[in-house]
Amino acid sequence: MLAVDKQSSEFLYRQVIDLIAENIESGALRPGDRLPSLRRMSVRIGVSIPTVRQAYIELERQRRVESRPQSGFYVRGIAGNPLVRPSPPDADRLAQPVSVSGISLMERVYDAIHQPDVVPFGIANPCMARPAAKSLNRAMKRVMSRAEERSITYAPTHGDPTLRRQIAYRYLDTVGSTIEPANICVTNGGQEALLIALQAVANKGDIIAVESPTYHGLLELIDSLGMLAIEVETCPEDGVMLDSLRETLKAHPVSACLFSTTLNNPLGASMSEKNRKELVEIIDQNGIPLIEDDVYGELLFSGHRPKPAECYSKSGRILTCGSFSKTAAPGYRIGWLVAGKYMEKVKRLKRSYSCSSGLLQQLTLSEFLASGDYDRYLHMLRPALQCNAERMRSLVAQHFPKETRTSNPVGGSVLWLELPGDISAENLFDDAIEAGISTAPGSIFSPCNCYHNFVRLSFGHPWSSKIEESIAWLGARVQHQLNG
Amino acid sequence: MLAVDKQSSEFLYRQVIDLIAENIESGALRPGDRLPSLRRMSVRIGVSIPTVRQAYIELERQRRVESRPQSGFYVRGIAGNPLVRPSPPDADRLAQPVSVSGISLMERVYDAIHQPDVVPFGIANPCMARPAAKSLNRAMKRVMSRAEERSITYAPTHGDPTLRRQIAYRYLDTVGSTIEPANICVTNGGQEALLIALQAVANKGDIIAVESPTYHGLLELIDSLGMLAIEVETCPEDGVMLDSLRETLKAHPVSACLFSTTLNNPLGASMSEKNRKELVEIIDQNGIPLIEDDVYGELLFSGHRPKPAECYSKSGRILTCGSFSKTAAPGYRIGWLVAGKYMEKVKRLKRSYSCSSGLLQQLTLSEFLASGDYDRYLHMLRPALQCNAERMRSLVAQHFPKETRTSNPVGGSVLWLELPGDISAENLFDDAIEAGISTAPGSIFSPCNCYHNFVRLSFGHPWSSKIEESIAWLGARVQHQLNG
Numbered sequence: 001m002l003a004v005d006k007q008s009s010e011f012l013y014r015q016v017i018d019l020i021a022e023n024i025e026s027g028a029l030r031p032g033d034r035l036p037s038l039r040r041m042s043v044r045i046g047v048s049i050p051t052v053r054q055a056y057i058e059l060e061r062q063r064r065v066e067s068r069p070q071s072g073f074y075v076r077g078i079a080g081n082p083l084v085r086p087s088p089p090d091a092d093r094l095a096q097p098v099s100v101s102g103i104s105l106m107e108r109v110y111d112a113i114h115q116p117d118v119v120p121f122g123i124a125n126p127c128m129a130r131p132a133a134k135s136l137n138r139a140m141k142r143v144m145s146r147a148e149e150r151s152i153t154y155a156p157t158h159g160d161p162t163l164r165r166q167i168a169y170r171y172l173d174t175v176g177s178t179i180e181p182a183n184i185c186v187t188n189g190g191q192e193a194l195l196i197a198l199q200a201v202a203n204k205g206d207i208i209a210v211e212s213p214t215y216h217g218l219l220e221l222i223d224s225l226g227m228l229a230i231e232v233e234t235c236p237e238d239g240v241m242l243d244s245l246r247e248t249l250k251a252h253p254v255s256a257c258l259f260s261t262t263l264n265n266p267l268g269a270s271m272s273e274k275n276r277k278e279l280v281e282i283i284d285q286n287g288i289p290l291i292e293d294d295v296y297g298e299l300l301f302s303g304h305r306p307k308p309a310e311c312y313s314k315s316g317r318i319l320t321c322g323s324f325s326k327t328a329a330p331g332y333r334i335g336w337l338v339a340g341k342y343m344e345k346v347k348r349l350k351r352s353y354s355c356s357s358g359l360l361q362q363l364t365l366s367e368f369l370a371s372g373d374y375d376r377y378l379h380m381l382r383p384a385l386q387c388n389a390e391r392m393r394s395l396v397a398q399h400f401p402k403e404t405r406t407s408n409p410v411g412g413s414v415l416w417l418e419l420p421g422d423i424s425a426e427n428l429f430d431d432a433i434e435a436g437i438s439t440a441p442g443s444i445f446s447p448c449n450c451y452h453n454f455v456r457l458s459f460g461h462p463w464s465s466k467i468e469e470s471i472a473w474l475g476a477r478v479q480h481q482l483n484g
Numbered sequence: 485m486l487a488v489d490k491q492s493s494e495f496l497y498r499q500v501i502d503l504i505a506e507n508i509e510s511g512a513l514r515p516g517d518r519l520p521s522l523r524r525m526s527v528r529i530g531v532s533i534p535t536v537r538q539a540y541i542e543l544e545r546q547r548r549v550e551s552r553p554q555s556g557f558y559v560r561g562i563a564g565n566p567l568v569r570p571s572p573p574d575a576d577r578l579a580q581p582v583s584v585s586g587i588s589l590m591e592r593v594y595d596a597i598h599q600p601d602v603v604p605f606g607i608a609n610p611c612m613a614r615p616a617a618k619s620l621n622r623a624m625k626r627v628m629s630r631a632e633e634r635s636i637t638y639a640p641t642h643g644d645p646t647l648r649r650q651i652a653y654r655y656l657d658t659v660g661s662t663i664e665p666a667n668i669c670v671t672n673g674g675q676e677a678l679l680i681a682l683q684a685v686a687n688k689g690d691i692i693a694v695e696s697p698t699y700h701g702l703l704e705l706i707d708s709l710g711m712l713a714i715e716v717e718t719c720p721e722d723g724v725m726l727d728s729l730r731e732t733l734k735a736h737p738v739s740a741c742l743f744s745t746t747l748n749n750p751l752g753a754s755m756s757e758k759n760r761k762e763l764v765e766i767i768d769q770n771g772i773p774l775i776e777d778d779v780y781g782e783l784l785f786s787g788h789r790p791k792p793a794e795c796y797s798k799s800g801r802i803l804t805c806g807s808f809s810k811t812a813a814p815g816y817r818i819g820w821l822v823a824g825k826y827m828e829k830v831k832r833l834k835r836s837y838s839c840s841s842g843l844l845q846q847l848t849l850s851e852f853l854a855s856g857d858y859d860r861y862l863h864m865l866r867p868a869l870q871c872n873a874e875r876m877r878s879l880v881a882q883h884f885p886k887e888t889r890t891s892n893p894v895g896g897s898v899l900w901l902e903l904p905g906d907i908s909a910e911n912l913f914d915d916a917i918e919a920g921i922s923t924a925p926g927s928i929f930s931p932c933n934c935y936h937n938f939v940r941l942s943f944g945h946p947w948s949s950k951i952e953e954s955i956a957w958l959g960a961r962v963q964h965q966l967n968g
Binding site for chain 2 (some may be wrong): 069107110114123125128131132133134136137139140141144148149150151152153155188189192195199204217220221223224293309325328329331332333347348349351352353354355356357358359360373402426438
């Protein structure tokens with residue numbers, strides 16, 4: 001109950017602090033929740049705005065809440081678990097290029113995601129936390145009325161020119177980078193961008209350097225193309241470790257690097273600008289191409305949009321893969337590839353692999369960007385994801401064994417957990433799917449099946465009591481395995 | 485003017501014949517036009533239905549009109565040009581597997597198609613003759629209201645189950661073939677189906693047998709995958725010549741055949757059922773896979789839907805590539821692959837190449853099929869295409885040099901022309917695009933650039949005086965080159 005006693009000898013701001021603290025302890029205010037605004041709180045409990053502000057600042061000093069610029073004060077997550085460690089658990093196994101294994105487990109993970117009514121912890125689908133369906137459907141209807149026949153016909157092979165201009169403008173607007181629309185090829189989602197990028201710069205049998213851990217879709221692709229993967233140690237707070245990369249490049253004839261410097265999946269790490277510049281120097285010195293998987297670059301909770309590595313290089317050897325699948329419409333299958341000096345080859349590959357991408361979806365996204373709806377949507381989505389992240393971390397701290405380590409993602413929609421002892425995430429996956437919960441076991445994030453005791457959980461869905469119960473169920477299951 | 489003189493000594497049915505003949509000669513009735521129905525004609529000119537019928541039958545005997553079952557009587561095209569010949573012009577050059585050349589010309593053909601306001605003779609896009617945009621847009625709006633959030637989210641990797649069931653049902657319904665929905669993988673148009681099919685059965689450096697001539701998109705794909713193509717002689721009336729195929733298979737280690745037996749592009753030929761059965765025997769005896777490009781199978785003018793080769797085989801080595809791009813919505817990028825015994829590999833390739841295909845378009849096509857709109861649309865589209873085909877053949881006969889040979893397509897949307905003498909279709913392409921007319925020069929339909937004096941013209945667009953003038957312009961241009 002929100003009330004203060006003006007007769008009490010206790011300072012009013014102290015009483016406000018106690019009120020908030022009680023609400024946090026009772027669970028009425030949960031990690032990630034926004035405190036009422038200064039004005040609203042002041043009206044509600046009848047104290048002055050400066051008094052409320054004093055209370056909030058003290059709560060921030062006590063690390064119980066945090067302020068976010070232009071947004072307000074939020075309840076912090078429980079400090080809880082230790083962070084996952086920078087070096088991978090089987091560092092000695094990383095030193096060699098390998099054929100990707102574990103494909104059949106990936107297949108089971110995909111199958112699990114699409115079971116009806118499953119709790120979707122196994123899929124990274126951030127925009128489903130607050131889907132923009134209404135607004136996108138409206139935009140699509142406008143396109144259909146305006147351009148009836150165009151809505152069913154072929155797009156130009158490398159993409160609708162208006163959408164390519166808008167993607168280029170967005171790079172200029174968010175990171176100040178001048179990318180020519182003619183250097184952008186629209187693709188069937190980020191995955192086709194990665195396929196074409198890899199085929200443009202490497203051949204069967206070639207070695208591709210990847211982060212450890214990295215997104216399983218990259219690994220399956222590398223395997224499909226008959227290429228080999230070599231893992232580079234990756235820090236859960238700053239991405240690829242550059243000394244480790246230098247050693248890898250010295251020891252092996254790597255044909256290309258495939259990294260997510262703006263936001264790693266599953267770690268949720270974003271490389272510092274300083275390191276990203278240095279990475280580009282290493283790449284340029286070695287004369288090898290870098291494929292940047294930048295599909296999460298717009299989803300840092302802070303709203304800060306890191307510059308893709310491309311911005312620091314003049315070599316033309318950096319290919320940036322982007323997508324609207326993580327930021328707006330997964331099912332539209334619209335991504336893009338900024339192709340540097342490989343553009344001619346990329347256009348040809350795109351044409352021969354799939355002709356062109358859906359025109360109606362391109363026109364709809366064009367409309368969605370031009371109207372400002374895309375920006376407004378991201379502005380709403382990022383704090384929603386951050387709130388979910390904090391709730392999930394707090395629940396993990398509450399329900400999982402205390403030795404469990406977790407990542408502290410700065411964006412995106414996934415949490416990376418290191419389970420204690422010898423617990424097998426694959427067994428957990430099997431048990432959980434029986435209970436209607438999908439998870440992503442750690443070994444699919446490594447070509448040589450490291451991370452067998454890690455699990456990736458997605459928080460990109462509307463929060464619900466079912467979600468909370470499912471986290472509790474997983475925690476209890478792990479605890480049970482640990483005891484037994 | 486439609487009138488008969490009942491006082492005349494001339495038989496009434498003879499007068500009806502003269503009336504029709506006058507209208508054909510004056511151009512009031514043009515090749516491909518439908519004559520008024522018996523009832524309507526009888527009412528209009530005041531003679532009995534049997535008299536009109538007698539006249540129409542006599543006109544049919546004279547080969548001036550033709551009857552089409554359940555549709556009526558149509559004005560026949562001018563007999564005009566001789567047919568293109570079965571053997572390719574440089575038969576001796578076909579004997580060896582080659583790397584595909586002529587890619588840069590293909591690129592120029594694609595660029596030309598997307599120039600604004602160009603006359604689109606260069607692109608095979610049948611459904612734009614009578615686009616189903618209104619009906620598809622309505623179906624999509626229904627889907628969006630019914631399933632708001634699903635309309636933006638991911639489809640299962642190998643396709644929406646309802647659409648896969650409907651595709652399977654359509655095979656059962658049209659050709660009596662039982663294909664399991666679980667054996668169908670939805671793809672990004674027919675082109676991605678071809679990509680995945682080729683990758684599932686062959687490797688870099690392998691030899692793929694193709695028809696001569698064949699669709700340039702297949703050749704560019706074979707080239708992109710580092711494979712070699714070998715041409716098999718193909719008859720403009722009955723498709724792949726089986727003796728020629730036998731010789732090719734004897735002489736070379738062919739890894740797979742890639743044929744369009746139901747309707748070849750650019751020839752417009754459909755293989756007889758007898759030959760298709762024999763082809764399957766040859767394939768099975770040799771133990772090699774056959775990839776069938778079946779994207780035009782539903783577009784035979786007669787409405788007869790030939791059985792894909794898959795229906796005659798139990799080996800599981802036949803992969804059928806289908807698509808809605810030629811029959812409904814090119815821009816939706818929805819095709820499929822019936823994968824036989826390669827299904828597991830195909831699902832994996834699909835997942836790693838592009839994750840999944842657009843769900844909203846899949847749901848919309850599902851709706852379009854279920855409502856019966858797809859069938860009604862095809863029922864209207866086929867005669868519209870046949871009418872265009874006859875108009876185009878007649879205009880070619882009128883305006884091109886008389887030595888020009890043409891195909892006589894039984895379906896689809898393209899006419900294949902052999903220009904007389906040493907005329908270069910590439911030069912014609914260059915001249916025509918200057919005049920705002922896109923064409924597809926013959927050499928891109930052969931991996932070793934045969935057919936340099938052939939050109940493919942598309943009639944898959946609404947008929948107009950601009951179309952007629954453009955055909956006349958091309959004819960005059962060829963005549964001019966022939967004279968000069």
